[in-house]
Amino acid sequence: MPTHIGRSKRHVFNFIQERILKKLKGWKEKHLSFAGRSTLIKVVAQTIPTYIMSGILLRKNFNQKLERLICDFWYDSNPDNKKMHWIRWSKLCKAKKEGGIGFRDLKTSNLALLAKQV
Numbered sequence: 001m002p003t004h005i006g007r008s009k010r011h012v013f014n015f016i017q018e019r020i021l022k023k024l025k026g027w028k029e030k031h032l033s034f035a036g037r038s039t040l041i042k043v044v045a046q047t048i049p050t051y052i053m054s055g056i057l058l059r060k061n062f063n064q065k066l067e068r069l070i071c072d073f074w075y076d077s078n079p080d081n082k083k084m085h086w087i088r089w090s091k092l093c094k095a096k097k098e099g100g101i102g103f104r105d106l107k108t109s110n111l112a113l114l115a116k117q118v
Helices: 014-028 034-045 060-074 106-117
Strands: none
Touching: 014 034, 014 060, 034 060, 060 106
C-alpha cells in the first residue's frame, strides 16, 4: 500500500499493472487452454489489486487498463499480433448461470470492497 498519494495517482499505482503484466507474461509462453487461462485470471490477475481496492477508489481509466491487460491475455493477443475480441468484456464478467465466464468486473469489485468499510 503506498504511504503517500499525491495528485497524480497514475504513477503511484503503476506497480499493480506491472505485477499483473509480469505474472501474465510469465504464463504467456506456456500455451494454456481457455480453462487454464480463466483459472489464472481469476486466481492471480484479479486478486492482485484487491488489497489496494479495499482502501482506495481506483480511477476509471486505471481499471480499464487492467481489464484490457487481462482481456488481451484471455484472447492471447500481444502488441505485435492483435487478435479480435469476439465477446464484450462485460459479457465475460457475467455469472456462469447468465452465460458469462464469471470474471470479476474491477470497478464494481472496487466499489463493493469500499462499501464494506462503511
